[in-house]
Amino acid sequence: MHEIKEGSSEQLAPDQWEEQNLKPARPRGERKTSFQTVSLEEVKRLYSSSDIADIDIENDLAFPGQFPYTRGIHATGYRGKLWTMRQFAGFGTPEETNRRFRYLLNQGQTGLSVAYDLPALMGYDADSQLSEGEVGKCGVAVSSLADMEALFSGIPLESVTVSQTINAPASVFLAMYLVVAEKQGADWKKISGTLQNDILKEYIAQKEWIYPIRSAMKLVVDTLEFCTKHVPRYNPISVSGYHIREAGATALQELAFTLRDAIEYVEWGLRAGLDIEEFVPRISFFFNAHNDFFEEIAKYRAARRIWARVMRDRFGAQNERTMQLRFHTQTAGVSLTVQQPLNNIARVAIQALAGVLGGTQSLHTDAYDEALALPTDSAALIALRTQQIIAEETGVANTVDPLGGSYFVEALTSKMEQGALDYFERIDAMGSMVDAVEQGFPQREVQESAYQYQKALERGDQAIVGVNKYAMEDEPQQVSTLVIDESVRQHQLERLERTRTKREIGEVDRTLDKLRQAARQGDNTMPATIEAVRAYATLGEICSALRDVYGIYEEPAI
Amino acid sequence: MDQSSRKIRVLVAKPGLDGHDRGAKVIARALRDAGMEVIYTGLRQTPEMIAAAALQEDVDAVGVSILSGAHNTLCPRIVSLLRDQGMKDTLVVLGGIVPQEDIPKLKQLGVAEIFLPGTSTQDIAKFIRENVKPRE
Numbered sequence: 001m002h003e004i005k006e007g008s009s010e011q012l013a014p015d016q017w018e019e020q021n022l023k024p025a026r027p028r029g030e031r032k033t034s035f036q037t038v039s040l041e042e043v044k045r046l047y048s049s050s051d052i053a054d055i056d057i058e059n060d061l062a063f064p065g066q067f068p069y070t071r072g073i074h075a076t077g078y079r080g081k082l083w084t085m086r087q088f089a090g091f092g093t094p095e096e097t098n099r100r101f102r103y104l105l106n107q108g109q110t111g112l113s114v115a116y117d118l119p120a121l122m123g124y125d126a127d128s129q130l131s132e133g134e135v136g137k138c139g140v141a142v143s144s145l146a147d148m149e150a151l152f153s154g155i156p157l158e159s160v161t162v163s164q165t166i167n168a169p170a171s172v173f174l175a176m177y178l179v180v181a182e183k184q185g186a187d188w189k190k191i192s193g194t195l196q197n198d199i200l201k202e203y204i205a206q207k208e209w210i211y212p213i214r215s216a217m218k219l220v221v222d223t224l225e226f227c228t229k230h231v232p233r234y235n236p237i238s239v240s241g242y243h244i245r246e247a248g249a250t251a252l253q254e255l256a257f258t259l260r261d262a263i264e265y266v267e268w269g270l271r272a273g274l275d276i277e278e279f280v281p282r283i284s285f286f287f288n289a290h291n292d293f294f295e296e297i298a299k300y301r302a303a304r305r306i307w308a309r310v311m312r313d314r315f316g317a318q319n320e321r322t323m324q325l326r327f328h329t330q331t332a333g334v335s336l337t338v339q340q341p342l343n344n345i346a347r348v349a350i351q352a353l354a355g356v357l358g359g360t361q362s363l364h365t366d367a368y369d370e371a372l373a374l375p376t377d378s379a380a381l382i383a384l385r386t387q388q389i390i391a392e393e394t395g396v397a398n399t400v401d402p403l404g405g406s407y408f409v410e411a412l413t414s415k416m417e418q419g420a421l422d423y424f425e426r427i428d429a430m431g432s433m434v435d436a437v438e439q440g441f442p443q444r445e446v447q448e449s450a451y452q453y454q455k456a457l458e459r460g461d462q463a464i465v466g467v468n469k470y471a472m473e474d475e476p477q478q479v480s481t482l483v484i485d486e487s488v489r490q491h492q493l494e495r496l497e498r499t500r501t502k503r504e505i506g507e508v509d510r511t512l513d514k515l516r517q518a519a520r521q522g523d524n525t526m527p528a529t530i531e532a533v534r535a536y537a538t539l540g541e542i543c544s545a546l547r548d549v550y551g552i553y554e555e556p557a558i
Numbered sequence: 559m560d561q562s563s564r565k566i567r568v569l570v571a572k573p574g575l576d577g578h579d580r581g582a583k584v585i586a587r588a589l590r591d592a593g594m595e596v597i598y599t600g601l602r603q604t605p606e607m608i609a610a611a612a613l614q615e616d617v618d619a620v621g622v623s624i625l626s627g628a629h630n631t632l633c634p635r636i637v638s639l640l641r642d643q644g645m646k647d648t649l650v651v652l653g654g655i656v657p658q659e660d661i662p663k664l665k666q667l668g669v670a671e672i673f674l675p676g677t678s679t680q681d682i683a684k685f686i687r688e689n690v691k692p693r694e
Contacts, residue, residue, distance in 0.1 A: 118575035118626055130602075133631030134575050207577025207601060247580050334580075338655075338675045371675055373627070373657060447583055454584050458678050467676040481657060484627065555600060 014048035038292040039250035039449075040456060047407035055410055060305070064400040068308035070301050070413065072359040073324040077400030078391075083355075084362035085387045086163060086328065090115030090140035091374045092488045094150035097140040101155060103377065109384055112155070113163040113364065115139035116173075121208040123169040123543030126492040136488035138374070139165075143492065144538040146499045148176040149183070158186035163194040163238070163328070168210040170197035171219050171526060172542050175533040178231065194235040194284060194328075197223055200261040200433060201240050204442045205247035207555070210543060213434055215550035219525060220265065221272045226526035228279045237265055238286045238328065244442075245288035246334045248450020251299045254288060255416055256423035257442045259306055263424075264433035266315060277319045280311065284361075285327035289351040291335050296351070297403060298412035300358030303327065306417055329355035330364040336371040340466035342477045344368035349386050356390055357403055363387055373481035440558040447558070496538070503536040511535045512545045519549040566594045566690055567617040571608040572601050573636065574628045581653060582623040588679035589621075589686070605632055609639035612648060618690040619649040621682075629656055629664065637668035647691035653677070 012020065035043045044051075055061065062068065065075030074080055087104055089112075090097045101112050117139040119131035125143040126135045135141045142148060152162075157180065166173040174195050181191050199216040202209045209216065220237065227236040241249075241258035249257065262283060269279050285303065289296055307325035311317040331351040336344045345368045352365045365383040367375030375383070391397055403409045430436045437443070456462045463469045511532035518528045525546070532542050570586045572579055579601060586598045597615050599608060612620050620640065622633060633652055640648050652664065653673040661672050670689060673682055 122575050124575070130575060130604075133628035134626060137627040138576070202577075207579060208575075209577075247578075248584075372655065450580050451584055451587050454588070454679060458680060464676070468678075483657075557600075 014046075014050045017048075018046055036456075036461070037251070037295045038290055038453075038462065039252060039295060040452060040462075041250070041252075041295070047411050049407065051407050051411040052414075055414060060414070061404060061410070067312070067320075067323060069304040069324055071401040071404045073304065073326065075400075077359070078356075078397035079400070082391050082397060083360050083387075084111045084161075085109050085384060085391075086111040086113045086362045086364055087380060087384055088113040088115050088163075088165065088330065088364045089375075089380065090117075091138075091482065092136040092140065092484050093491050094140055094142065094147045096488075098151055098153055098155070100377070100380070104380070104384065105155075105160070107381060107384055108388065111161045111163065111362065114151070114165065116164075116166055117141045118208075119143075120539065121166065121168065123172070123210050123539060125496060125538050125540035126489060127496055128540055131489075135492055137484050141488060141492045142173075142176075143496050143540065144499050145176050145179055145533050145536055146495055147492070148180050150495075152180050152184075156186070157181040157184055157193070158190050161192045161194070163196075165196045167196055167199055167202050167206070168208055168216065169539060169543050170195050170199075171223050171529050172533065172539055174223055174227075174236070175526065175529040178530060179533050188231045190233065191231065192233040192235070194238050195223065196240060196286070197237045198240045198261065198286075200264060200437060201243050201258070203437045203553070203555075204244055204257060204261075205249070205446060206243040209553045209555075211546065211550040212553045213438060215546075216553070217264075217268055217434065218522070219546075221268050222524045222526050224265070224269050224279055225272055225274060225524055227282065228274060232282075235282050235284045237282075238284050239265065240286040242286050242288045242330055244446060245290060245332065247446050248453060249446045250449050251290065251292070251295050252416060252419045253423070253442075253445055253449060255299050255303055255306075256420040257446075258285065258287070259303065259310070259420060260424055260427050260433050260436075262307070263310060263314070267432070270315075276311075276315055276317055277322050280315075280317065281319070281321040281324075285325055287327055287329050287355075287360075288332050289329050289355040289358075290332040291347065291351065293350060293354050294409055294412060296354040297358045298409055298416050300327070300329075300355070300360065301401075301409070301413045302416035302420065304359070305413070306420055326361045328362040328364070329358070329360040331355070331366045333366055333370060336366060336368070337464060337466050338371045339471065339475065340477050341368050341372060341479050343466050344371070345382060345386070348383065349390070352386060353390055353394075353396065356396055359401065369479050369481055372479070374484070376480065376482045379479075440556060443558045499536055499538070507535040508532070508537045508541070512537055512541060515542065515545050516549055519546055564693060566619065566686065567615060568594050568596050568619045568621055568686065569608070569612050569615055569617040570596055570598045570621045570623065571603055571611070571636070572599060572623050573603050573605060573608060573632045574624055574626050575602060576624070576626040576628075577601055578625050579623070581625070585621060585623070585653065585679060585682060589683055592680070592683035592687075594683070594686070605635040605639055608636055609643060609645075612640060612645060613643055617648065618693075619651065619686050621686075622650065622652045622654075624652065624654040624656075627655070629654065630660060633664055633669055634667040641668070649686065649690050651682070651686065653682070 064072040239262040241254035245254040308323040311323040367379035515528040
């Protein structure tokens with residue numbers, strides 16, 4: 001029997017303890033020679049007090065609700081209010097998506113999030129030749145105010161908050177949203193919601209662009225300025241790392257490029273004469289929740305700390321709200337597998353848990369069938385229930401930042417912060433984020449990571465259950481998927497035709513001319529866009545008018 | 559250089575409005591690393607532009623990447639345009655999100671193989687190498 005000496009191990013420094021206790025085990029070996037996160041970052045065998053020796057608890061962690069908000073922006077965490085359960089949905093016709101929205105609200109979902117189809121994302125109408133085969137496929141089809149009226153029919157925009165995933169034509173969708181709200185009798189001063197409107201990440205990752213970068217940035221500033229004055233509770237930008245990650249970035253690159261994009265928007269806003277304490281509190285963030293549990297949690301905690309310090313030290317912000325980073329999280333679509341698709345339910349649950357332990361303000365959980373198609377009703381319901389199980393059954397929402405103080409999590413959080421600051425330095429040296437994107441810097445970084453990850457997968461250094469491990473010849477899990485047929489296009493073409501006949505064409509031409517003029521003179525384009533929307537000018541017509549002035553973006557070879 | 563050592567030439571094409579080019583770019587680089595000559599079209603090419611590029615670049619294979627669900631509209635058109643311009647033997651393969659039930663029809667219309675998510679790039683390179691028609 002061993003004699004247990006009380007306190008003997010505490011007297012050793014952590015590295016000495018490891019030397020004495022773990023060295024002898026090594027000859028027998030560990031499972032692998034190197035352990036890495038999904039971002040291919042090395043993870044040590046053990047983390048202990050020496051790994052957080054540099055952390056100043058008071059200044060680096062503080063308490064929840066205190067600068068630099070590493071432990072969360074609210075003193076009471078989720079004890080006060082749970083995160084918003086906001087499932088991204090959109091497919092087929094506006095009527096079909098409207099039915100899905102009402103279904104989700106009836107099942108206890110607390111906010112809406114609209115997915116638009118590719119023609120909408122690119123600013124084309126359903127009847128454009130370029131839209132062929134794409135109408136209603138990846139999201140809901142919207143070509144004009146008439147479609148938006150059908151989409152939000154019976155959904156009161158003064159009380160339900162709606163997030164819209166739309167970027168290059170975001171100002172047009174904001175205008176359509178505001179006009180629908182106005183027709184419902186809602187007060188613009190009271191409505192809330194979020195516009196993604198993060199154009200920089202389009203050039204970096206998602207690639208749904210229309211205009212050249214600097215003109216597109218001007219449109220973003222127009223929406224910022226307009227909302228600050230007229231729709232004060234609305235969030236006009238959701239700075240998004242989600243797509244950067246999906247395109248292949250590491251967790252660190254997602255963090256660094258997203259926050260640097262946000263810095264760019266703040267700088268453009270300030271140059272337009274906006275007050276930092278007025279517009280920055282309405283900028284929100286959107287991150288991915290990928291497979292590597294602790295790396296993700298560290299990413300969210302680091303994001304809050306970096307943002308608080310950037311706002312205070314780089315921009316001289318003074319108000320708490322200006323320094324507090326609020327974010328939405330979505331589980332990683334790219335991690336879902338076609339093989340054994342029900343396994344995705346487990347992946348999504350664990351990823352969602354990381355988002356919650358990282359202190360997210362709102363969450364989308366992917367449906368298990370999304371590597372195959374857009375989700376069916378039943379798959380969408382399981383995804384929502386997964387969040388409800390985390391909230392109601394696991395107990396993780398009972399205390400604030402339960403992982404605060406973990407040697408591993410705090411060490412990772414600090415490493416993430418330092419890595420992001422190093423990226424900021426490199427980008428600042430290029431001039432600005434717009435310059436860096438024009439030079440293809442973040443694009444190249446992301447592409448390189450995507451390729452390295454693929455190689456790691458094919459070497460077997462990274463495992464995907466059901467794909468390169470535990471794969472099965474005969475697929476045991478058959479699931480039925482949602483099919484969007486071409487009747488959607490027919491339905492949309494008919495409404496578009498009716499809209500074009502019913503409206504007064506003189507008014508359409510007049511408002512589009514006014515919009516061109518505003519764009520040419522460098523005036524805020526929002527008032528003219530709203531007028532054009534009210535006249536039922538279509539999305540394609542409005543974007544064409546702006547293309548006439550701004551031109552189009554051509555991607556350089558990268 | 560004699561004909562037998564001519565490298566296999568592949569056009570990686572991204573038709574449709576979708577901008578998700580992670581897969582197309584990873585495949586392009588992997589095929590290059592596997593010793594092929596690869597031309598990437600860039601985003602948002604129409605079937606006509608893709609067929610014209612295939613002819614101009616004199617490729618042995620066209621790899622099409624589609625994740626948006628538009629494959630049933632776009633792929634058959636690319637195949638028929640290639641055949642119309644005399645490229646009878648050019649191998650056409652498709653990668654992306656394609657429902658099982660669409661696969662037989664696509665194969666019947668001349669798509670040689672459909673690679674679903676999770677396929678290794680080495681398997682794709684192997685398939686292309688084994689199935690391109692040797693040049694006389």
